[in-house]
Amino acid sequence: MADFHNNEDFIDALRAMGLSQYESQVYLALLGEGGSDVATVIRKAAIPQNKAYEALASLERKGFAELLLGDRKRYRAAEPKLAFERYRREVEGTLGQAEFAMREIAAAAPKGPTPEPSLPGIRLIPSERVAPTFEEKMNQANNELLIAVRAPVTRIGDVEAAKNARAAGLKAKWLIERAAVDDKRNGAQLIEWAKAIGNARVHDFVPMRMGVYDGRECLLELRETDGSRFALLLPNPGLAEDMRALFLRLWSEGEPVSKLKAKRKSRK
Numbered sequence: 001m002a003d004f005h006n007n008e009d010f011i012d013a014l015r016a017m018g019l020s021q022y023e024s025q026v027y028l029a030l031l032g033e034g035g036s037d038v039a040t041v042i043r044k045a046a047i048p049q050n051k052a053y054e055a056l057a058s059l060e061r062k063g064f065a066e067l068l069l070g071d072r073k074r075y076r077a078a079e080p081k082l083a084f085e086r087y088r089r090e091v092e093g094t095l096g097q098a099e100f101a102m103r104e105i106a107a108a109a110p111k112g113p114t115p116e117p118s119l120p121g122i123r124l125i126p127s128e129r130v131a132p133t134f135e136e137k138m139n140q141a142n143n144e145l146l147i148a149v150r151a152p153v154t155r156i157g158d159v160e161a162a163k164n165a166r167a168a169g170l171k172a173k174w175l176i177e178r179a180a181v182d183d184k185r186n187g188a189q190l191i192e193w194a195k196a197i198g199n200a201r202v203h204d205f206v207p208m209r210m211g212v213y214d215g216r217e218c219l220l221e222l223r224e225t226d227g228s229r230f231a232l233l234l235p236n237p238g239l240a241e242d243m244r245a246l247f248l249r250l251w252s253e254g255e256p257v258s259k260l261k262a263k264r265k266s267r268k
């Protein structure tokens with residue numbers, strides 16, 4: 001069981017839940033035992049004696065272990081499912097407190113001056129934040145959402161999030177480049193996704209991946225010569241209106257996904 005007790009993946013997972021390195025090792029050492037004394041824990045976890053005592057006391061406080069009654073001091077690990085449920089409840093409680101605190105801070109915070117027209121508040125979005133930012137902005141749109149998807153597509157969007165947004169009254173349109181739906185790797189999945197969210201069309205050429213939100217803000221993805229990508233978030237109503245006009249022109253030329261599916265079936 002030495003591999004189990006020192007499994008780096010298990011230790012990393014436990015550390016992500018807030019346990020220290022020593023606490024993670026001790027918890028793994030306790031699992032599968034009816035009860036272990038400190039000497040046994042030290043031998044299995046291979047950690048210093050003082051660290052073992054500290055880790056055991058901390059695990060008991062956090063609900064990952066319990067102290068057994070008896071002549072000798074022995075500890076038993078909480079079952080992983082039970083330990084996780086305790087951890088989940090603690091995290092939810094902490095998040096609830098944090099959300100309440102942030103609302104209080106937002107309500108009490110002094111209001112800043114209205115931005116000058118010469119300060120548009122442009123944000124540069126790094127490559128690792130491009131996809132999450134597109135999803136975040138989609139969830140923040142209130143009235144109208146226009147999304148253009150350019151090939152290649154490496155990540156299929158969240159169907160439920162898109163459907164929920166439309167159910168809430170959001171007017172959404174999706175324009176997908178034909179090369180993306182023709183992709184042998186995930187084109188079929190992309191078509192099913194587009195069919196599920198509804199109001200999606202295909203166009204032979206989409207100049208860039210972009211989003212236009214409520215006609216006041218746009219998110220544009222750009223590519224460097226080396227293939228890397230980044231995005232610009234531009235809260236500029238004038239530019240957003242221009243990009244909206246471009247989108248709607250391409251949209252009017254696009255082919256509904258439902259017709260695309262029908263054509264493909266007729267070719268068989």
